[in-house]
Amino acid sequence: MSGATLRSWLLDPAPASRRQARLGRWYRSWRSLSRNGLAMAGLAIVLALVAIAIAAPLLADPAAATQQFLPARLQFFSRAHPFGTDELGRDIFARIVFGARITLTIVALVSVIVVPVGLGIGLPAGYFGGAVDAVLMRITDIFLAFPRLVLALAFAAALGPGIENAVVAIALTAWPPYARLARAETLTRRDAEFVQAAVLQGASHARILLSQIVPLCLSSVLIRLTLDMAGIIITAAGLGFLGLGTQPPAPEWGAMVASGRQVLLDQWWVATIPGAAIFITSVGFNLLGDGLRDVADSRAA
Amino acid sequence: MSDRAPPLLTVRRLRVTFPGEQGDVVAVRDVSFTLGRQRVGIVGESGSGKSTTGRAIMGLVPKPGRITADEMRLGATDLRGLSERGFRRLRGRRIAMVLQDPKYALDPVMTVGRQIAETHRAHVGGGERAARQAALAMLEAVHIRDPERVFALYPHEVSGGMGQRVMIAMMLIAGPEVLIADEPTSALDATVQTQVLAVLDELVRGRGMGLLLISHNLHLVAGFCDRVLVMYAGRIVESCAAGQLHAATHPYTRGLLASLPDLHHRRTMLPQLQRDPAWAEP
Amino acid sequence: MIRLDRVSVRFGSGARRFTAVADVSLDVAAGEAFGLVGESGSGKSTLLRAIAGLVGHAEGTVELAGTVMPRRRPRAARRLVQMVFQDPYGSLHPNQTVDQALAAPLRVQRLGDGERRIAAALHEVGLGAAHRFRFPHQLSGGQRQRVAIARALIVAPPILLLDEPTSALDVSVQAEILNLLTRLRQEHRLTLLMVSHDLAVIAHLCAHVGVMQQGRLVEQTTAAALAEGRVHHPHTRALLEATPGFTGTVAAD
Numbered sequence: 001m002s003g004a005t006l007r008s009w010l011l012d013p014a015p016a017s018r019r020q021a022r023l024g025r026w027y028r029s030w031r032s033l034s035r036n037g038l039a040m041a042g043l044a045i046v047l048a049l050v051a052i053a054i055a056a057p058l059l060a061d062p063a064a065a066t067q068q069f070l071p072a073r074l075q076f077f078s079r080a081h082p083f084g085t086d087e088l089g090r091d092i093f094a095r096i097v098f099g100a101r102i103t104l105t106i107v108a109l110v111s112v113i114v115v116p117v118g119l120g121i122g123l124p125a126g127y128f129g130g131a132v133d134a135v136l137m138r139i140t141d142i143f144l145a146f147p148r149l150v151l152a153l154a155f156a157a158a159l160g161p162g163i164e165n166a167v168v169a170i171a172l173t174a175w176p177p178y179a180r181l182a183r184a185e186t187l188t189r190r191d192a193e194f195v196q197a198a199v200l201q202g203a204s205h206a207r208i209l210l211s212q213i214v215p216l217c218l219s220s221v222l223i224r225l226t227l228d229m230a231g232i233i234i235t236a237a238g239l240g241f242l243g244l245g246t247q248p249p250a251p252e253w254g255a256m257v258a259s260g261r262q263v264l265l266d267q268w269w270v271a272t273i274p275g276a277a278i279f280i281t282s283v284g285f286n287l288l289g290d291g292l293r294d295v296a297d298s299r300a301a
Numbered sequence: 302m303s304d305r306a307p308p309l310l311t312v313r314r315l316r317v318t319f320p321g322e323q324g325d326v327v328a329v330r331d332v333s334f335t336l337g338r339q340r341v342g343i344v345g346e347s348g349s350g351k352s353t354t355g356r357a358i359m360g361l362v363p364k365p366g367r368i369t370a371d372e373m374r375l376g377a378t379d380l381r382g383l384s385e386r387g388f389r390r391l392r393g394r395r396i397a398m399v400l401q402d403p404k405y406a407l408d409p410v411m412t413v414g415r416q417i418a419e420t421h422r423a424h425v426g427g428g429e430r431a432a433r434q435a436a437l438a439m440l441e442a443v444h445i446r447d448p449e450r451v452f453a454l455y456p457h458e459v460s461g462g463m464g465q466r467v468m469i470a471m472m473l474i475a476g477p478e479v480l481i482a483d484e485p486t487s488a489l490d491a492t493v494q495t496q497v498l499a500v501l502d503e504l505v506r507g508r509g510m511g512l513l514l515i516s517h518n519l520h521l522v523a524g525f526c527d528r529v530l531v532m533y534a535g536r537i538v539e540s541c542a543a544g545q546l547h548a549a550t551h552p553y554t555r556g557l558l559a560s561l562p563d564l565h566h567r568r569t570m571l572p573q574l575q576r577d578p579a580w581a582e583p
Numbered sequence: 584m585i586r587l588d589r590v591s592v593r594f595g596s597g598a599r600r601f602t603a604v605a606d607v608s609l610d611v612a613a614g615e616a617f618g619l620v621g622e623s624g625s626g627k628s629t630l631l632r633a634i635a636g637l638v639g640h641a642e643g644t645v646e647l648a649g650t651v652m653p654r655r656r657p658r659a660a661r662r663l664v665q666m667v668f669q670d671p672y673g674s675l676h677p678n679q680t681v682d683q684a685l686a687a688p689l690r691v692q693r694l695g696d697g698e699r700r701i702a703a704a705l706h707e708v709g710l711g712a713a714h715r716f717r718f719p720h721q722l723s724g725g726q727r728q729r730v731a732i733a734r735a736l737i738v739a740p741p742i743l744l745l746d747e748p749t750s751a752l753d754v755s756v757q758a759e760i761l762n763l764l765t766r767l768r769q770e771h772r773l774t775l776l777m778v779s780h781d782l783a784v785i786a787h788l789c790a791h792v793g794v795m796q797q798g799r800l801v802e803q804t805t806a807a808a809l810a811e812g813r814v815h816h817p818h819t820r821a822l823l824e825a826t827p828g829f830t831g832t833v834a835a836d
Contacts (some may be wrong), residue, residue, distance in 0.1 A: 201661060
């Protein structure tokens, strides 16, 4: 099938199968996303991060990321060390490359926890209302009442340092806004006529929530998650910076910034390079999230 | 009809185009009409371009819509290529618009009386006291029984019919020459609809204004206006005296009239409109 | 087919208690088309929802096809009555194709032979295979309302409730939908209960008409009596006089 016929097949206003209808819908969303230059830049950054994480062993020597070599400490950029070396003589380039894996792991684990928890609390609260709503939302309010980083710190300190505990600490503090968002989205939809039509068909509450309401909430929840990703990465880096995240010698970007702090004035690159990695990744997720929101908004209009 | 007096509004070959993904969409094609001190109705179905015509005259066509016309004048003022600032000076003072739902057109956090008074001050000038007096008089003119009480109400506290009368009061307080009413009574119950139309009629006649009534409702337009323009696919396909609408000649108008259920004349099946692509051609 | 005995619906509590439907009793025979007219806030739509089982706290008795409906309707009872809503934009899920909208009731009601039933339902409302996999935004208002009708009829209910089914449509499309409903009613021997603010639309489809005002059923009459202006209640008279095209005189009673 040539490009032009594939395109017209995808854009066919009268699809002939379930598959064509679904693919066509995705293609239309993709087209409006791809017209947004900034969103595409964000997507490129995120994809580059994923590619680097997957191809890390090909890009750098795994040993170089953790192996100390004190004679070569705090060296400036060179052919052997494109981003120089840190205070223990480790290659910063290799550490950045392998650090991408840690960042992505945190991002993925937090998403996997936050989305179901947020939906699980917000959907029933919005749909059933009354006492269910009151109880679930007061719990959410309690979590929201604490400053996020402080709460994450407390959890991380209580659970002990380590990447898994850092993820749990971040997730525990990140879900309340998702619960609120899911509740608000559910509230605007629960009296919709298509929901009433499903009630008339005899559909159960679970079926209505899963088949009618979740698909509509999910896009705004995922967009919110992409926009929050920057904050999650920075919180993870913050925990790493304070020594409550991943433990040395794992190449976590936040911990790298922390260790470069002492030599910031003389050997600026030790802290600046991982700082730039955190910054670029955060911006990438933010731009992508903004673009996705525009696509969703234009579809709703 | 005031054929000899210069028309209040002249529109010749008005065209409104919206650029779209698959080429330009022409919403209004070569629409021409004049409006004197009379009531002209524009009827058509959704997508016929009737509302866009009204918006084009008000300078309210959203970007990236393009307006072209051989002639578009409000009295002696050329409306073509008028800047947003120029339109803002005209709107309210010389030409005003009433929309379907007053709830969206009124400021929810200001009492309706103050909104009318503010409009008066903005266009006519004068002190707060004079504005208040004028607003109360205007509320009375739209047959609101207790103007003092209604003056102090917020938009959410007034019913649909009263809200629309408040809108009319606000739109007419600066004494515009032309009023465009876009589906002014479509959101109202039938019994209230008649009252609002009666108020509109009384004011438009009493002040010698021109009224352009945009509606999907054939009966309403036929019963209320002097002249009717029927729009289809952006074009005026028929123009006739309102009293002669039942004797309309264009197949589209006839088809629309026939497809209306009739209380006195019950049929098992209603005749369905067979659209002819030729209607969209000049 | 439909028997209502002193059905009331109240919202809120205490001083803000509001009665939307007050003691409405009504009988609609099998195969009959009954119309309810009234202005906004008259309780006509709420009454329709109470019959459909969408208002959990309705008081009084709703009897459909000889069975008194319990407060929580079992799944099988849902097949007795289906409803078509006013807004064809709001009554279809924006992310689901026509095919999905029609398959859902079959799955919930555990009805097999989905392929054939969906194709037949589409055909019946004048849509074809070309419309089956479209999303609602790819359909016109009239086509959407046809899908909503197909979705209601796919479980073969004996009773169909219509809530202002044509008031969001253009008059030419309204005629098409009214004709479709007339035909479907004959073919399926449906009992119709339609709500509208438009007397002419009600009288076109329904031989029997009820007039509602402030939650009460104030008059029951026939379309023929309406056409001749033989009405009793002052509110019916007011509605009749406000109907565009009404030319006759209303008999003073």
